[in-house]
Amino acid sequence: MTHVSPVCATPTEIEFELVGNLARSRGTTVESASPQDLYQALALTVRDHLVDRYIRTTEAHYAANPRFVYYLSAEYLLGRQLGQNLLYTGTADVARSALEALGVDPADVAALDIEPGLGNGGLGRLAACLLDALATHDIPAVGYGIRYDFGIFKQAFQEGAQHERPDDWAYYGNPWEFPAPDDQQRVGFYGSTEPGEGGRGTWTPGEVVLGEPSHMLVPGYGTGTVNIVRLWRARAARESFDLSLFSAGQYGEAVEAIVREEKISKVLYPDDSTELGRELRLKQQYFLVACSLRDIIRRYRLRNDGWDAFADKVVIQLNDTHPVIAIPELMRILVDEEGLEWSKAWSITQRVFAYTCHTLLPEALETWPVWLLRRLLPRHLEIIFLINHLFLQQVERLHPGEPERLRLLSIIEEGGEQRVRMAHLAVIGSFAVNGVAALHSRLLTETTLRAFADVLPHHFHNVTNGISPRRFLLVANPGLTRLVSQRLGGSEWLRDLDRLAELESAVGDPDFRAKWQAVKRRNRQELAQYALTATGVSLDPDALCDVMIKRFHEYKRQVLRVLHVIVLYHRIKRGDLAGVVPRSIVFGGKAAPGYHAAKRVMRLANVVAGVVNADPDVAPYLKVAFLPDYNVTRAELIIPAADLSEQISMAGKEASGTSNMKLALNGALTIGTLDGANVEIRDRVGAENFFLFGLDAADAAALRAGPYNPRSYYEQDYELKAAIDAITGGPFAFDGGDILVGDLLGYDEYLTLADFRSYTDCQDEVARVWRDQDEWTRRAILNVARSGFFSSDRTIRDYCRDIWRAVPVPPKEA
Ligand code: 26W
Numbered sequence: 001m002t003h004v005s006p007v008c009a010t011p012t013e014i015e016f017e018l019v020g021n022l023a024r025s026r027g028t029t030v031e032s033a034s035p036q037d038l039y040q041a042l043a044l045t046v047r048d049h050l051v052d053r054y055i056r057t058t059e060a061h062y063a064a065n066p067r068f069v070y071y072l073s074a075e076y077l078l079g080r081q082l083g084q085n086l087l088y089t090g091t092a093d094v095a096r097s098a099l100e101a102l103g104v105d106p107a108d109v110a111a112l113d114i115e116p117g118l119g120n121g122g123l124g125r126l127a128a129c130l131l132d133a134l135a136t137h138d139i140p141a142v143g144y145g146i147r148y149d150f151g152i153f154k155q156a157f158q159e160g161a162q163h164e165r166p167d168d169w170a171y172y173g174n175p176w177e178f179p180a181p182d183d184q185q186r187v188g189f190y191g192s193t194e195p196g197e198g199g200r201g202t203w204t205p206g207e208v209v210l211g212e213p214s215h216m217l218v219p220g221y222g223t224g225t226v227n228i229v230r231l232w233r234a235r236a237a238r239e240s241f242d243l244s245l246f247s248a249g250q251y252g253e254a255v256e257a258i259v260r261e262e263k264i265s266k267v268l269y270p271d272d273s274t275e276l277g278r279e280l281r282l283k284q285q286y287f288l289v290a291c292s293l294r295d296i297i298r299r300y301r302l303r304n305d306g307w308d309a310f311a312d313k314v315v316i317q318l319n320d321t322h323p324v325i326a327i328p329e330l331m332r333i334l335v336d337e338e339g340l341e342w343s344k345a346w347s348i349t350q351r352v353f354a355y356t357c358h359t360l361l362p363e364a365l366e367t368w369p370v371w372l373l374r375r376l377l378p379r380h381l382e383i384i385f386l387i388n389h390l391f392l393q394q395v396e397r398l399h400p401g402e403p404e405r406l407r408l409l410s411i412i413e414e415g416g417e418q419r420v421r422m423a424h425l426a427v428i429g430s431f432a433v434n435g436v437a438a439l440h441s442r443l444l445t446e447t448t449l450r451a452f453a454d455v456l457p458h459h460f461h462n463v464t465n466g467i468s469p470r471r472f473l474l475v476a477n478p479g480l481t482r483l484v485s486q487r488l489g490g491s492e493w494l495r496d497l498d499r500l501a502e503l504e505s506a507v508g509d510p511d512f513r514a515k516w517q518a519v520k521r522r523n524r525q526e527l528a529q530y531a532l533t534a535t536g537v538s539l540d541p542d543a544l545c546d547v548m549i550k551r552f553h554e555y556k557r558q559v560l561r562v563l564h565v566i567v568l569y570h571r572i573k574r575g576d577l578a579g580v581v582p583r584s585i586v587f588g589g590k591a592a593p594g595y596h597a598a599k600r601v602m603r604l605a606n607v608v609a610g611v612v613n614a615d616p617d618v619a620p621y622l623k624v625a626f627l628p629d630y631n632v633t634r635a636e637l638i639i640p641a642a643d644l645s646e647q648i649s650m651a652g653k654e655a656s657g658t659s660n661m662k663l664a665l666n667g668a669l670t671i672g673t674l675d676g677a678n679v680e681i682r683d684r685v686g687a688e689n690f691f692l693f694g695l696d697a698a699d700a701a702a703l704r705a706g707p708y709n710p711r712s713y714y715e716q717d718y719e720l721k722a723a724i725d726a727i728t729g730g731p732f733a734f735d736g737g738d739i740l741v742g743d744l745l746g747y748d749e750y751l752t753l754a755d756f757r758s759y760t761d762c763q764d765e766v767a768r769v770w771r772d773q774d775e776w777t778r779r780a781i782l783n784v785a786r787s788g789f790f791s792s793d794r795t796i797r798d799y800c801r802d803i804w805r806a807v808p809v810p811p812k813e814a
Helices: 011-026 035-064 082-088 092-099 108-112 123-137 242-246 254-265 279-303 326-337 344-354 370-378 377-399 405-410 422-429 438-448 450-455 468-475 478-488 499-507 512-535 558-573 597-613 632-641 659-665 678-685 696-707 710-716 718-728 737-746 752-771 775-787 794-803
Strands: 068-072 141-146 155-156 161-165 178-179 183-188 192-195 200-204 207-219 226-234 314-319 354-355 367-368 420-423 434-435 460-462 544-551 583-588 622-626 644-647 670-671
Touching: 011 035, 011 092, 011 123, 035 082, 035 092, 035 108, 035 207, 035 226, 068 123, 068 279, 082 092, 082 108, 082 468, 082 597, 092 108, 123 141, 123 207, 123 226, 123 314, 123 468, 123 794, 141 279, 161 597, 161 622, 183 279, 183 775, 192 377, 192 632, 200 326, 200 377, 200 670, 207 254, 226 254, 226 279, 226 326, 254 279, 279 314, 279 326, 314 344, 314 794, 326 344, 326 354, 326 422, 326 659, 344 354, 344 377, 354 422, 367 370, 367 438, 370 377, 370 420, 377 405, 377 422, 405 450, 420 422, 420 434, 434 438, 450 710, 468 478, 468 632, 468 659, 478 499, 478 512, 499 775, 499 794, 512 583, 512 597, 512 622, 512 632, 512 775, 544 632, 544 752, 558 597, 558 622, 558 718, 558 752, 583 632, 597 622, 597 737, 632 659, 644 678, 659 670, 659 678, 659 775, 670 678, 670 752, 670 775, 710 737, 718 737, 718 752, 737 752, 752 775
Parallel strands: 068 141, 068 314, 141 226, 314 354, 354 434, 434 460, 544 583, 544 644, 583 622, 644 670
Antiparallel strands: 155 161, 178 207, 183 207, 192 200, 207 226, 367 420
16 A cells, blocks of 8 residues: 655745745735635645646556546535645645734635535435545546536525525636546437447437536545546537627527527536436436546547457446436447447447446436437437347346236336336446445345346345545544544554554543543534524533434434424423433434425424524523534534434435444444444444334335324324424424324324334433443444444445456556
8 A cells, every 4th residue: 555645845835835826826915815815826736736646646547557447426525625635635734834824814714615516415425435435545537427507505594494595616716626628528419310230320419519527636545646526517519609690689599509508517406316307407417428438438548449448448337327328328339330239339338337226215216208318319219229128038038928027127117108217227238236235235136126136136236335534534523533543543544444443442441531522522512613603503512412414305204303302392391301411403404495395394393493492491401403504514514523323214215324424433323223324333333332213124114015004103102292283283383384294194104103102212212321421432432443344445445346346556656
């Protein structure tokens, strides 16, 4: 393993570079620089320290002509870049001193750093954590994505209801980005096809849009490797501006084509796990795929000829179904444009793609209407039909006379409007399919993709998700990072997270536990300060910090969390304090703008927060802070302060979860169901250090399948009844509360009421353990010590070994 020593820059050198960048790129001086000037100049200064490494990385890659991993993802949540890049280049301390010497508060500059919010939630942040680990382990890799002008909306609350504002994240420019207009691509849409021989065809698109790339640097930690993430932005061709219309005074019409074409990368779809099926979304997907495949081929051709080596030099990981149209696109390029035989092209294609599924929810499995594909991508539809036909023929030969099997496997969903099932296309067109946690991978083969597990048993893998310890410890939690480094002697553990196991011996050390508690308390204090300015809620830094941060979705059951908060409120009001400890309840998360049921839960959480926080009787015991606009930056503030991690989805619904890992690695104990990666977290940290409650996936599925009567739980549980009644008629009534309660009592799709008692009793156990701070701290330390497995480095090792067959190519030392 190479280890790169931090660059030898002194405060004076950094100051010199900064002042130089202020002059050359901003045309100003320290005296007259605006805060934005200082931020941009500092960003360029830090960036300069990565560029040498990037160039050396590309040289090493060129020389080795290695197998490359290409990660195709419609979403990336990279988080802020400044703090990370200062730490990765070892310039954090010198930069701070340099700014101070110039009379500038480093915090003011850091606060201006942008967060590219180019994703919705777990899937997007996972992509960023994987890129970080790829670079850290010197794996030749490029991430491909879309450079949305507007990222995930900014969230604010008005009377407790979510309001969405556009996120023009790069309004003042993005200093971390390198444009590469020379690598522009042309992407066709619509038009018509002509049939040819042997499965070949010719497509004449009716519209052509340009894709212009830029890239951001993805540095590895403790190594010289710097990879890139290449993001595509749609640009209209010059001819799209109609000068004659303009001259005739028809200004709007003159730019109509430009607006239409550039719309493709205008905005991220803010829908998490709900299928929308809009034409623009499919356009985005094909735009990403067409540009990226062309770029991959361009890169391949820099060192290789012909197609024989393609599948050895290229592996393309499809991040969920969003980029799956890449499969027919590669077939189209190989067969129609390159003139390869269908079977040869198919064998290359199948050896190039691998597919990760991130969900179990049926409504999140993308399907596209056949009519829409026929209109937008007519040639791709023909290819999909041919792929399907040949595949079903093969199945028919192996299992003759089983039409039901064919119906289940077919890429085309029949009955009603014909639709293309993108997950089926993904499985058939790739050499490996993986789920994102052990339970999820098993359930995929037993339920969602069961028919395929029968015919393609060797296709299926599990690769449990992981998180970057650099982002979520080094950057987010400097206090804990320092403490661990002191104990372990140096910071090498940040590249080898299994070494956290050495903390086990510290559990019995009262001095270490005291330091641990002091770090937590300081982090809670910082969170409290932020919560006060952002929401006006004052949190007690000594109270149990009880955190639920994730997208709002019914299956995640934020409503269960709120019901328990109401229970606590009622207990405190009636003086029943036996099971009560002071708690700060923290929520963070966005709901898809059109997802009304999730928005009602959000509204309820805010209504409860308002009542609870205004009541002096409960103030010593309970505060509720719903921090608006949850994003990576906010996560970095909340997670280090957390003591309790709420992972309470209905078992069998959460594919993996990753906030569960982030929180455990920051010393929070989990209260959770046996869902997603919770199962593996509990296996590793030990059942005695995990608060387990609720139905497991099998029991939940069985209960859901039979007659289920949520009302009986309501009628038989006094505290549950009181909590729900307080929403319909009591202090927590709000516009929409009746619908929420009606849903719960009438159908309760996610078995909230069935799990309520078990959850509430488990929370009593949480309170009991919290009273014994030494015991709590022991358990927290053990959670951290035993969570090394959840590093994205391990995830990358698994992918490299089981799926990608990729090996490190370290650059030469500087
Ligand atoms: C078609 C609309 C749509 C949009 C987003 C469908 C599906 C999605 C994603 C698959 C949703 C997502 O982010 N899934 C999450 O992926 C994480 C990373 O693997 C997991 O940890 C979460 O459990 C899973 O919900």
